[in-house]
Amino acid sequence: PDDRPDDRPDDRAGEGGQERFVLDPATPDLHGDNERLRQAGPVVPVTAEGVPAWAATRYDTLMTVLTHPDLTRELHHWSGRDALPPGTAIDRIVTDTSMLNAEGERHRRLRMPLTTAFSQRRLNGLRPRIEELTARLIDRLAGMPPDEPVDLRLEFAYPLPREVISELIGIPEAHQDDLHRLTDAVAQVGGLEDSPELRKELRELLDRIIEERRGTPGEDLISDLFALHEKDGGRLSEDELFATIELLFIAGHVTTVNLITNAIGALLTERGQLDLLRSGQCPYSAAVEETLRWDSPIAYFPMRYAKREVEIDGVRLRPGEPVLACFASANRDPRQYGEDAGVFDVTRPQFTHLAFGHGPHFCLGAPLARLEGEIAIKALFEAFPEMTLVRPVTELPPLDTLLGNSTRTMPVLLG
Numbered sequence: 001p002d003d004r005p006d007d008r009p010d011d012r013a014g015e016g017g018q019e020r021f022v023l024d025p026a027t028p029d030l031h032g033d034n035e036r037l038r039q040a041g042p043v044v045p046v047t048a049e050g051v052p053a054w055a056a057t058r059y060d061t062l063m064t065v066l067t068h069p070d071l072t073r074e075l076h077h078w079s080g081r082d083a084l085p086p087g088t089a090i091d092r093i094v095t096d097t098s099m100l101n102a103e104g105e106r107h108r109r110l111r112m113p114l115t116t117a118f119s120q121r122r123l124n125g126l127r128p129r130i131e132e133l134t135a136r137l138i139d140r141l142a143g144m145p146p147d148e149p150v151d152l153r154l155e156f157a158y159p160l161p162r163e164v165i166s167e168l169i170g171i172p173e174a175h176q177d178d179l180h181r182l183t184d185a186v187a188q189v190g191g192l193e194d195s196p197e198l199r200k201e202l203r204e205l206l207d208r209i210i211e212e213r214r215g216t217p218g219e220d221l222i223s224d225l226f227a228l229h230e231k232d233g234g235r236l237s238e239d240e241l242f243a244t245i246e247l248l249f250i251a252g253h254v255t256t257v258n259l260i261t262n263a264i265g266a267l268l269t270e271r272g273q274l275d276l277l278r279s280g281q282c283p284y285s286a287a288v289e290e291t292l293r294w295d296s297p298i299a300y301f302p303m304r305y306a307k308r309e310v311e312i313d314g315v316r317l318r319p320g321e322p323v324l325a326c327f328a329s330a331n332r333d334p335r336q337y338g339e340d341a342g343v344f345d346v347t348r349p350q351f352t353h354l355a356f357g358h359g360p361h362f363c364l365g366a367p368l369a370r371l372e373g374e375i376a377i378k379a380l381f382e383a384f385p386e387m388t389l390v391r392p393v394t395e396l397p398p399l400d401t402l403l404g405n406s407t408r409t410m411p412v413l414l415g
């Protein structure tokens, strides 16, 4: 029946129905919250940053949500979008016209031109360059006093993906300083979605860079996209071109910073796991996969919106209602991984996880993120075998965003 008001996301908490979970980025307890969410059910009413939504908490349910034909990423289907509280970052991560918010033919048109740039062949070509950038950062670390704490998030995890994505996109040398200043400021606030001013600055900078590339094309992604744009009589609009570059920059940077930071934290906490890598019993890529699963760099989002009434695992969604994708929660679901789902174990027999999503919007940059993670972690632990944590990871301040999952710092003694 259509008159079950008790479990609607727009109802108040506890009103004769299921408890409404409050997900507040200011008081994060990600893995604790996720355990409570999974126990509450597969599809649970939440308030995320003050926004009412359903949360898809379990592995199978999230797979269903990410591929369901009646659920969409197209933002205009979201009935509550115009009534968002001011300042909410939720689903305002990237420009509306980007592929992340497109479906069907439009999605294909925006995504297809990038598949070559992210193909395995191109990435293999990029490997030596990533190794070189990593070695340069490690040399810099080696020059620092070994008995003073170094924040590896800021000094290592942060710059590496920034350099890689800048090169891939084709940010000219002359703008690198501006970009560094801007992204360092972003690092201070935790994420771009939290700062409209910085976001505006990034837009202005990228606009300038795109303009310059128009006149002097090179061997980079902006030039590729531009050629396509010109050749096919505007197959990408100006706004779509900008949205693509911005999406790559946002999706390709802090996510990978979180991955590298979380892997360092996990391996310095679970030294037995690190020994397995060092002794060659397990490849470093296994540590990257297990970090993606166990401490997923994206915690929640992006949401899906019901195009029409739809039932997901026994819960009925009304048209226009949003469902939050709980990646970090699904990746620790005991139904999928057994009772030790909460254990960091690089020897797991299978590493399937949903950290990069699933279905048509599966992360375009997944092979690149994996490559960067593996190169970075291997080089770092080989260079500094005596490295130790300054404080337990559980005592480090987490990012205060529902999107990213990591700590704000990762202080270590390099030894």
Ligand code: HEM
Binding pocket: 066, 099, 100, 101, 111, 165, 247, 248, 251, 252, 253, 255, 256, 259, 296, 297, 298, 301, 302, 327, 355, 356, 357, 358, 360, 361, 362, 363, 364, 365, 366, 368, 369
């Ligand atoms: C989409 C995770 C790195 C580019 C996504 C999605 C997730 C994700 C969860 C959305 C899936 C969905 O909504 O169904 C991650 C993680 C990363 C990472 C955890 C690092 C560890 C990267 C990198 C790039 C990138 C390095 C590019 C340089 C993209 C793009 C999309 C996307 C373009 C949108 C795809 C689409 O809508 O079709 N990523 N990502 N990501 N990611 Fe990543």
